[in-house]
Amino acid sequence: MQKGSVDVHCHFFNGAFAFDELLEIGWRLLHDHYPYKQDEQLRLKALNIIPPELEKLINYVASLFAAIIRSPEENYNYEQHCYTASLWKPSRPLITAPLMMDIFFMFDNGTSCKQKSKLLKLPAEKKRAAFSPSLITEQEQYSFDAFAEEMKQKVLRACAERVSRNERGIDLAAESTAPVTAELDRVIREFKSGTGEEPNTRGLTARSDVQMTRGYRKHLKTLMDLKKKSPETVFPFLAVDPRRIGIEQLVKEQVIDGKFQGVKLYCPLGYLPSHPDLYPVYKLCIEHDIPITCHTSPGGFQSKCGTISTLSRKRDGTVVKVLFDETTVKRVHEGDTAQSLFFARPQNWVEVLENSEFSKLRINFAHFGGSDHIKACAASRGSSSPDNWTAEIIRLMERFEHVYADIAYCPDVSLQEIEAIIKQHPIVEERLMFGTDFVMIIMTNERLEEYFNHYTGINSRLAGDNAAAFLRI
Template sequence: MICMKEPEILTIDAHCHLFNHEVLSWRLLADFILSRIRRRGMQARLETAGGIGELKRIIRFFRTGLMDTEDIYGKLLAEGACNTVVPLMFDLDYCMKGAGYSNGFRRRKACKKNIKRAARKEWAALRKELDELAAHAGRGERRELGEMKQALRRLSGKTERLSLGKRDAFRMQEKALLKLAAAHPGRVLPFYAVDPRRPGNCMHGPDGTIDISPLTDRLLPRLGGKGGFYGFKLYCPNGYSPTDPVLMALYEYCERHGVPLTAHCSGGGFASFSPSIMVHGHVYRNGEVVPHDGVLEFRHYRLTDKLRVKEKAELLNHPRLWKKVMEAFPRLRLNLAHFGCRDEGMEWTELIYGMMEQFPGLHTDLSCITEAPRLREMREYFLKAPEQVRRKFLFGSDFYLNLLFLDGMKVYMENFRNTFTEQERHELMTANPSEFLGLP
């Protein structure tokens, strides 16, 4: 008698990232790392358990990002609870567009040199401060601090060797994900990042028509394309409106063909460094969604300006802007990621929840919610939701960006398992994302 092995049940991480060293460039070093280190005096922070913990997280983040894509994927599988992942691309080049980092090779080279000099100084200062702490620590603590110092020395050397690379590393990111998806069919389901400003994403006809076939051709054949992508990723704080005409044309196609999209929608994350951007569509200003077609000026755009992300999130990514999109395309299969979480309160979360009740296609995910109390608050929305809304909540990790906020992916999964029951996890990790992705 032949025993048939039961097929493995898919468990899906619907929001993760597998950025390698080609994405973790000197520009990301400038934005996400140095700004965190400089936020307040490092010596004072290292003298507390929280300061040591944050330094460990930065080390862990860099170690992961300097790995190859295949190894990063393996790390996620080993530490996460899912056997299937949805890696989302990110257009870092256009996040930096207009900020002085990409306006000519000489300027980029000088900027890179300055950033590397600053990074070298920060790494050296951290090692010195670890030595000072070790001088007054016990044997076990000295050993731990010594290991951290050696890790910093190795990371300093590796980040020093990060190449300037080509003007646009975006295509290398695309190739790496497609290669990984081909090596792991049905287990790696990549989403292509769309920025309407990027040349080659569309073609404008003389009669005002917009040809988005360069984008849709990247999709799987079952979605009308010729490529290997399962959907699209949007990140509007990088410098464009959700109602940009190129995107509106894309939404029409995606609604008609059942193509899923994931859009960043929280108060944190990345944002453009540019002091001004040409924006087409709508913006959210003074409590209203208003048309805008021209240059949009920003008050906050410098690296260390704490309001830079908040300002661009409000202007370019407010949930009411997405409501405008959903009113035009109510069955668009759109995931507003992070459930609108912000430090300023629950307004965005409430708006997204109400829109999920109103629009059949709208989803959300619970990615990068790293604090257990906040995750329990999100569960309350999940539990009170009527069945048709409950089916639109998705599990996501935001790996490996979430490593900056907690002590490893295993901690993230432990929080999730301690918050949701086994049946609830099945809904969030299997049934709901399978429907969102259109999987059989």
């Protein structure tokens, strides 16, 4: 494997993936069978009762389209171009670890916990029907067309508003929404056609007990294809959510078999790292030396539920219920989200890592706690508040030999601040890694080339050597 710089935290997905999941989630909500089918009788609600929570997902879809409409492969090529054109003046291509995103359960308030055990006891055919992508029957064509058109128009309106407010929109001209319209129409056509899957995405798994929504399956297949085309520079991570039925099997098929390099967890979408259904995945990670990247910043994308009932496995093996209520979570900084503050805190991993069976999990605490926490930690010269997430991660690094972190989406953290932290905590120089968080960084009005330029002069350990050790490449 060639040595060089590594972006250990990036994304190549686009708006089409998010719109696919918007249609899947919305159509299921209208039928009262989200996240899983509740019974054999579909109960279509009145079309004017579009769940209001979908507006938040619509805005997310629009933000993707307003910032970028390239395909995932084009996004990969664009990042390579920005890296080559940057002040880093590289002689070799950038090695990337694109992370899948699984947003399907973002509206689940705990319903899945009650349904999942019942579904797993069903015969194979009924089980498949309960969580397979929704079929659009002949009788439902008119209703679906009206629903899909409403979703499309909402995305177009939100997209146009974002572009008009953002003069740095890259691919979408404010005077024309034609490229976005064409892409939305394409997704709708595929959704209606058969199971809504592209023919070459079928057969990824023949198991009836593996849940594969359209957007998830297509995103997975896209990264598989990208890995085949660029095997020396693309090392994707599989999105794992404990509420997705069959996720352990997917890890066996996709990660252990070598198509994917590691596992991605995004806890702010409504679960803790100590969720009992993640432990079989952790066991596989220990047995097969699989790295894990988890979101560890008080900001970012999060569940759209104000209250969430979930599960946690304690150190003694007992499983307890945990209730999240966003009204009881105190936001400290602008941009903090209650869901991230509750579910993404590094300290949540102590429950897992203090179990001797899992103490050697190789984990990347993405974002190193977030820019505000990094800057506060640097300024305090090691005497930061016990609530400082960067300090929490450093303590985990000092206790556990395979704990890493990355500086993805930290455009206002200086190299001097990172060096100040390293001076106080030398372990950080051995465990901290470079990451961009592309395409997310473009969605928030940052230039990718400028992000590389901001970190010009970063030492070789942070630029790539630590990530090569984390990825085992």
